[in-house]
Amino acid sequence: MALQGRVDALKAGAKPVITLEHAAEVPPVPDKPEAFSMKAFADSLPPIEQPNYFKVGFFNKKKAEQANGILRAKYEQEVEERAKEIALAKKKSEKAFDEYERACKLREAALDKLRNLEINKLNEKIERLIADDNPLQRTREEAEELEKVYAEEERIARKELERALQIRSDLYSCNVIFSKYRTLPAIASILEYLESGRCEALSGPDGAYNLYESERRADLIITKLDDVLGSLEKIKEGQHLLYSELKKANATLEKVSEQIKLLETNALNAMWGIAKNTASIAERVEEIAIDSAATAEATQSTAEASRASVALAAKNNELLNSLGYLIAFS
Structure with a gap:
């Protein structure tokens, strides 16, 4: 049941497991370019001034018309060059x-290839399990397969976490931001000051650091991440940039939580299968009085399957923690 659930999820578009063997085959997620607005681009360019034509009179008609022709030609040339620049x-x-x-199509094609490869392997596994008459062996192999999925997802999550932390470390190593202000609430507030034009520099009497300290002392902003996470609506107006970023992080965590719940359901199904199979074997023991060696083997198999299920639960908790830190580190 657990393996079939994974197959159904992959067919519905779930992201396949990207193993180290196939990691080089999957292109990175491309950066989406900003939408182009012809009006916004044209407005960002210096305006083209209308020519100040000479007044044509009786005595200067020829010279004035000649000079006006030059001005008109220059103006039309500027308009034409501006149109070419916009185009x-x-x-x-x-x-x-x-x-x-x-780039998106190439990445999706690579993911489709890995998705189909994983589906084929899982289907082969399911067929072998169906053909197997030993219910405990079948359940144990399902648990082992799920444990591999958990381990791979955890490895990917930890790798992403390490990459994100390294990027943060590299940025802070430039020493642009004073060490005291290297927190998510402080960075978001200071960036908002600069982008909104409230400040033009970091330091100084009118700098972002000074404004941040003033608002912090006046309790106009929330500076502790734990308090921020519990007061999103409160910071919506005063710390809009921080609010926006945390809303995005929460949306990502909700998606991650849905995937975790699916894996938890699969793990519970596996453990439920173990319980049913254990009860079935117990009934057979009573009915046909199998010998002590067979009874010992069944007991050992049940214990191994139970340990595998416990390991699955532990892996699930570790994966959730890793993914959570990736999104919400300060």
């Missing part, structure tokens, strides 16, 4: 989106 920017944006879509 070129639009073309570059379209090319960037085409490359992004192509």
